[in-house]
Amino acid sequence: MPLRAVIRLIACASLLVAASAAADPPTLPGDIIADLERLQRQLQQGEHDSVGERARTQARRFEGGNAADRWASALYHQLAAGAEAGAGRHEAAAEHLRQARRTQEAPQHQRERWLREEARLRLAAGQTEEAVTLWLDWHQRHTGSVDDRWRLARALAELERWDEAAGWVERALADDPSPDERRQALASAVFQRAGQSEEALASLEAALSAQAEPEAWRRAAALAHGLGEAERAAVIWEAGWRLGVLAGEEDLRQRIELHLAAGTPARAAEYLQAALADAALPDTLANRRLLARGWEEARDRERALDAWRTVAERSDSGKDWQRLGLLAHAWGRLELAQEAMQQAAAHGAEVDPRWLTNR
Template structure:
């Protein structure tokens, strides 16, 4: 019965409940009663007194027989719990180290204390020592998913990016749906380790059901940095359709991505919709971009109509000249002549040469030379 009660002793707060080894030496009843009393007082918040008493007992039992050493280790564990509850994880880790290194402590118990010491050291900001302890422990316990995440975070703090990326990869293999904080850590680690393709795949997987605009923008930006414009525009287009990406800035970015990704017709369609709905300012800049998009899409009717509407709006000789040249190249002679005459009236002298090519003798050959 006493042994069963002793098995419930733990250092609370940072530590887990620890079951002493079966082969641990039997303890006198007064030790067990004292340990249980201190544990109860610790749970009631008598932190400093319990810590002092546990440490005093541990020091008093130093150098005794096997039972004394085992009791000393348990008192050190209790002292570690008090230090952890007091917000001193670094000191708590030292107490656990002393307990772990006590001669005669069974290997399985030392192993459990090593895990807890590692966590305490990481909590105290002792990333290098904590990471080393945890990595050693995970080598014997590879199925501890949370331990791998903790190790990855510690290695990231140490800027050991390759090792952190390996830890993330091992963990993701058994964590198909990581939490948002875990995904953010993995993404950052992969990118710092130069494994951006893995970062992008992870980002895309996390977009399903995500309503965070920043996540969609980041994934698209990463795809573009990898030179995958098609993937970038697909991500942004999906985010736009789902209503996650909204507003003029996001629409302008969508248009730009379509242009960069080789889908200018979709860019033009988005521009037209945005202008019609008032999502975009109906100004010269957007109207010019619309004309350029339809031209890039080789939609001659819409491109010429857009360029003519722009020329009428700006009344610029340069715009009328460009419209005339484009109309001529696409075989729209009537529009070309009208545009070129408008350009000439607005001081564009080269329009006269184009008009001559359009209406004068030998115009086909002359126009061919001019186009060249």
């Protein structure tokens, strides 16, 4: 449990002692108030074990008495919880708060505070399911902070209760539309697992910036592509590239392939042509095929035919020559078509015999 939460528990003790003279809880005898205040000071000085032992003893001593005794018992349980939490014994601390909040003499608002703190302690103790049950109970009567909503969403995600987790992420995002990277990753994961891919993508896109990790840009583009929004994926990748977040050979190739998928093949071919000229990408047969495909899909006839001839000459593949021949024939380049088909046959492809005679 964070130190500030422990301090909050201690601070509550002094508030409760002061409240003991009010009309709501029973009035405590002066010696009990003095003992509680002394234990609180010791707790602030880090005397967890001695305070815990004394508080537990006193809590048991007074729990079966009259209304004032039961109220005193609750306060001692409160101090015992602070001592156990300070010593890192979260489950034991949570048990003391459970005992304290069962005390009917305690004001309702104080029992609600104990309920909230017990939930946090249960989570720290690894009792996620118990923590979630307590938090959901508390949230029925309280709005809570943004941190509370994120905490509950994460706990529900740990339990793989994805739909509920998504609901709490939405509530958290309503007041925290630009969460930190850790929360953003949680939101995206929860939305995806809950089958809300569009919400997951929107959440990822909202967090993209020059400071975001490259993987965040890659995830957003991949999710957009998976949703069938290739153009959106290309736009995301292009923005990441221009900001310098995405860089290097693999990212450049993905940039090109996304433009092909997005229906902007001329841009893909231009980027690839420049990359090959600058040696930003290796001049491999695979990249030459990609270039030829780009110019073909862009219907840039001369560049496409030249690119496919280069591929065919490099590969010595009958199928590549055949593809060049068919493309040339479709575009009215009959001489090139016949030459290519003759080369295709010479390299083992099955070609209509009519292509092998002079026309």
